[in-house]
Each structure stands twice: as C-alpha cells, then as structure tokens.
Amino acid sequence: MLCRCVPVVALVVGAGACLQPPSIEAPPLPDDALPRVEGLAPIEDEDPAIDAVAYTLSARAADAELVTNAAPVQAWTFNATVPGPLLQARVGDDVTIVFTNELAEPTTIHWHGMRVPNEMDGVVEGEMRAVAPGETFTYHFIAPDAGTFWFHPHVRTNVQIERGLYGMFVVHEREADAPDVDADRAFVVDDISLDDDGDIAPFGVNMMEDMHGRFGNALLTNGSDAVATLSFAPGQVERWRIVNTANARTMILRFPGLSVRQIGADGGLWPQIACSPKEEIELPVGARAELEVRLAEGSTSASLSSVVLALDDNDDVVEIEVPLAEVELDATLETSSRAGHTANPTLALLDDGPATHTLTLSGANVPGGIEFTVNDFAWPEHEDWTVPQGELQIIEVVNRLGMEHPFHLHGQFFQVVSRTGEAVDDTGWRDTTLLRGQQRMRIATRFDNPGMWMIHCHILEHEENGMMSMVMVEPSSGHDM
Numbered sequence: 300m301l302c303r304c305v306p307v308v309a310l311v312v313g314a315g316a317c318l319q320p321p322s323i324e325a326p327p328l329p330d331d332a333l334p335r336v337e338g339l340a341p342i343e344d345e346d347p348a349i350d351a352v353a354y355t356l357s358a359r360a361a362d363a364e365l366v367t368n369a370a371p372v373q374a375w376t377f378n379a380t381v382p383g384p385l386l387q388a389r390v391g392d393d394v395t396i397v398f399t400n401e402l403a404e405p406t407t408i409h410w411h412g413m414r415v416p417n418e419m420d421g422v423v424e425g426e427m428r429a430v431a432p433g434e435t436f437t438y439h440f441i442a443p444d445a446g447t448f449w450f451h452p453h454v455r456t457n458v459q460i461e462r463g464l465y466g467m468f469v470v471h472e473r474e475a476d477a478p479d480v481d482a483d484r485a486f487v488v489d490d491i492s493l494d495d496d497g498d499i500a501p502f503g504v505n506m507m508e509d510m511h512g513r514f515g516n517a518l519l520t521n522g523s524d525a526v527a528t529l530s531f532a533p534g535q536v537e538r539w540r541i542v543n544t545a546n547a548r549t550m551i552l553r554f555p556g557l558s559v560r561q562i563g564a565d566g567g568l569w570p571q572i573a574c575s576p577k578e579e580i581e582l583p584v585g586a587r588a589e590l591e592v593r594l595a596e597g598s599t600s601a602s603l604s605s606v607v608l609a610l611d612d613n614d615d616v617v618e619i620e621v622p623l624a625e626v627e628l629d630a631t632l633e634t635s636s637r638a639g640h641t642a643n644p645t646l647a648l649l650d651d652g653p654a655t656h657t658l659t660l661s662g663a664n665v666p667g668g669i670e671f672t673v674n675d676f677a678w679p680e681h682e683d684w685t686v687p688q689g690e691l692q693i694i695e696v697v698n699r700l701g702m703e704h705p706f707h708l709h710g711q712f713f714q715v716v717s718r719t720g721e722a723v724d725d726t727g728w729r730d731t732t733l734l735r736g737q738q739r740m741r742i743a744t745r746f747d748n749p750g751m752w753m754i755h756c757h758i759l760e761h762e763e764n765g766m767m768s769m770v771m772v773e774p775s776s777g778h779d780m
C-alpha cells in the first residue's frame with residue numbers, strides 16, 4: 300500500500316533581497332504592439348504582420364541565478380533564462396515558433412492548455428517524434444483561445460521542467476474584452492530541489508520523491524527567490540496571471556492586505572457572475588489562476604504569499620506564509636480610475652450526466668519502485684479509447700490512492716461537473732484540476748479537437764512512472780484537420 304503522509308520540506312527561505320519596483324510610467328508602445336505584461340521579459344516578435352507572431356526558441360544549458368546570495372544553478376533553459384521568455388499573441392493570431400534543441404538529449408515543446416492541432420502538441424506518440432539534439436522543429440498554429448497558458452517539454456518531463464525548461468504564453472483578448480487595469484502581471488511560481496552545494500538535487504534517488512513527486516526546498520517566483528516590491532497608486536487595480544510550474548507542489552496562495560477577485564482560470568476570463576472574492580486559492584501544478592488585485596480598504600502594505608508546511612524547532616509540522624511579492628501603497632502617485640474586469644465573456648458550460656467513460660487512477664509497489672496506472676495500464680501501455688470528434692463525454696475520474704492527483708487533459712478544455720466529498724468550485728474551462736485522495740469527480744468535454752491526446756497526472760513523477768493514458772479523437776468527415 301502507498302502511504303498517505305504529507306510531504307514535509309524544510310524551505311530555504313530567500314534572503315528577501317528587494318528588487319527595484321517596476322516603473323508605472325512605462326514608455327508608450329507602438330500601435331500594433333502586444334499589451335505589456337510585467338514580471339517576465341518578452342521575446343522579440345520577428346513577424347511584422349499585425350496578426351502573426353514569430354519566435355525563435357532554443358533549449359540549452361545555461362547558468363541561472365535562482366537563489367539570492369548563492370552560486371548560479373546549472374540549469375536547462377529556453378533562451379538562457381528561467382523561466383523562458385514570455386511568449387505572447389492575440390487570440391486568432393498565426394503563431395510560428397522555430398525551435399532548436401541544443402541539449403544533449405531529445406526534447407519537445409508542449410503548449411499546455413492551448414488547443415493546437417495534434418501534430419503541434421509536442422508529445423512523443425504515434426507519428427510524433429521528439430526533437431533530437433541539434434535538430435530544429437517549427438511549431439505552427441493559430442492561437443485558438445485567449446488566456447494564460449504555458450510551455451514545457453514532454454520528454455523526461457520531471458527532469459526537464461525541474462531543470463528550468465518552462466515559460467508562460469499569454470494569449471490576449473481582443474480589446475473589448477480585456478480588463479481595464481493599471482498593469483497586467485505574470486507570476487510563474489515554482490519550487491526547486493537543491494542539494495547542499497546549491498546544485499539541482501539528483502533525481503530518482505528517494506522513495507518519497509517517487510511516491511509523492513519531487514518537492515523543492517526553494518520557492519521561485521519568475522525564476523528567483525527574491526521578493527519583488529510593487530508600488531500601487533491609490534485605487535490601482537491589476538490583472539495577475541499565475542501559473543504553477545512545480546513538479547508536484549500544490550500551491551496554496553494567500554493575499555494578506557489585498558482585495559482579490561478570481562476572474563479566470565485555465566481557459567480564460569469568466570463573466571462577472573462567476574467571479575468571486577478570494578482570500579486563498581489552491582493552485583495545482585499545471586493550472587492557472589487569473590486575479591483582479593487591489594489593495595484592501597485601508598491597507599498600505601500587502602503581499603502575495605504561498606503557504607507551505609515546515610518543521611519547527613520541536614519538529615512539529617507548522618504552516619508558514621512565505622511572501623512571493625510585496626505590495627506597498629505609494630500615496631504620492633496619481634489615483635487610478637481604472638474599472639478592472641467588467642466584461643461578460645460568454646461561458647457556455649456543460650452539464651453533468653451519466654458517465655460515458657471511467658478513468659481509474661491507481662498504483663502499486665513493484666520490484667524496483669512504484670508504478671502508477673490509468674485503468675490498470677502503466678504508460679506506455681494504455682487502453683484503447685476512441686471517441687468521435689464533437690461527441691460529448693462525461694468522464695468519471697476515480698482516485699483509488701490516498702494521494703492527490705492534478706488531472707490534465709491535452710487538446711481540449713473540460714468542465715468539472717461534479718465531485719464527491721467536496722463542493723464543486725471549478726468555474727470555467729479547465730485543462731487541469733486537482734483530484735484529492737480517494738475521491739472521484741465527473742468532467743464533461745466535447746472532444747472537438749481531433750487527434751491523439753494525452754491524459755495524465757501532472758505530478759511529473761507520477762506521469763513519468765506510468766500515470767498517463769491517451770484518447771483518440773476520430774476526425775468527423777467533412778472536418779479538415
């Protein structure tokens with residue numbers, strides 16, 4: 300039997316060096332430029348056309364200064380930075396990414412959450428091959444949905460993501476739907492497991508890591524453990540996009556001193572009726588949250604914090620709130636009169652119904668380690684499951700283990716329609732959602748994107764140890780792929 304203990308980590312809490320607050324008066328952008336997203340360095344768009352973007356990425360080893368007052372970490376990176384550069388497009392844009400693998404091992408880029416054509420999904424299955432060392436592959440697709448997405452390899456995923464291969468991809472709404480905010484800001488939250496010398500700790504050498512996934516001992520926000528201080532003008536309102544790129548750690552985020560409304564998740568912005576104030580958000584690995592953020596009434600300093608469990612001096616497990624970013628009121632700045640998120644994008648969600656398919660997540664100890672399974676198969680073994688394109692499926696996902704699994708489906712969005720044992724709080728379209736130990740849930744999806752799509756737990760050690768399957772969506776006739 301697998302145990303259900305809570306992984307406890309001693310966190311190396313950063314020295315808390317303060318970064319310069321970003322200037323609020325940013326220089327004006329040219330008319331056709333994409334909106335500015337603070338927090339990450341954007342990549343340069345090489346296509347001058349207004350409805351197309353072209354980017355060049357390479358995967359390569361590079362030193363990354365992740366931890367303050369420590370030697371740089373020998374990372375694997377997209378374009379020599381951790382996270383990789385911010386990729387952006389407008390919904391409907393033609394996107395070209397020329398990707399070269401400069402690593403010594405095969406890799407790919409998967410566009411997590413983006414409903415791209417199957418052959419652009421960056422997985423290694425069927426006809427789809429990995430990009431060999433030295434090889435170049437061009438990814439090309441139309442950005443189908445507005446929202447906050449991310450990209451990462453899909454080969455030895457636990458190792459390659461942990462070493463630094465991940466980045467955010469923002470697909471902007473057309474102007475009318477975009478929130479009216481003082482700033483649009485990205486937070487890529489991660490943890491990394493470093494050894495005593497400050498190097499990336501070896502992989503696959505500990506049983507806890509195989510079982511619960513790899514938990515880091517340093518928290519990184521946009522590639523650093525430094526805590527940035529943001530100055531807010533009176534009345535300032537921002538849009539925050541948060542993605543959890545950790546291997547295994549579900550992030551519990553709190554907002555002391557802030558007034559926060561969740562306005563979207565994986566599949567973009569929600570209409571007002573679905574947006575609600577939040578004091579805490581649980582963000583499973585792979586998932587995204589979109590927030591509308593203001594300083595709370597009367598508060599002059601605040602933070603975005605992550606709750607982690609640690610051992611105190613008596614070896615008791617305690618909760619600590621680690622600040623990821625600080626917010627301070629600067630009363631000398633001009634008062635903002637921005638309205639925030641007021642648009643009402645349509646959200647035609649699917650209803651519950653009898654299950655048309657069941658996916659059972661399980662696992663067992665086997666000689667030499669742990670094997671995780673979906674419907675009793677450990678990847679690359681998998682069940683044959685074919686659905687016709689466009690068919691509504693209600694999938695019952697059953698967790699037979701005591702540990703949680705962030706469930707992820709490629710190529711489509713789904714709606715969580717019911718859960719046992721807890722209320723459904725899964726407004727909007729998702730591609731990743733948490734299934735707790737011994738629980739079950741039903742998700743509804745219309746398989747409208749044809750091809751062979753992966754289904755897996757996003758705890759990367761579970762995925763790599765077998766908890767992955769696939770569904771074949773047969774193109775309907777008259778539909779060209």
Ligand code: C2O
Nearest residue numbers: 409411585707753
């Ligand atoms: Cu983040 Cu198979 O995906």
Ligand code: CU
Nearest residue numbers: 410411412709
């Ligand atoms: Cu994915």
Ligand code: CU
Nearest residue numbers: 704756758761
């Ligand atoms: Cu799992």
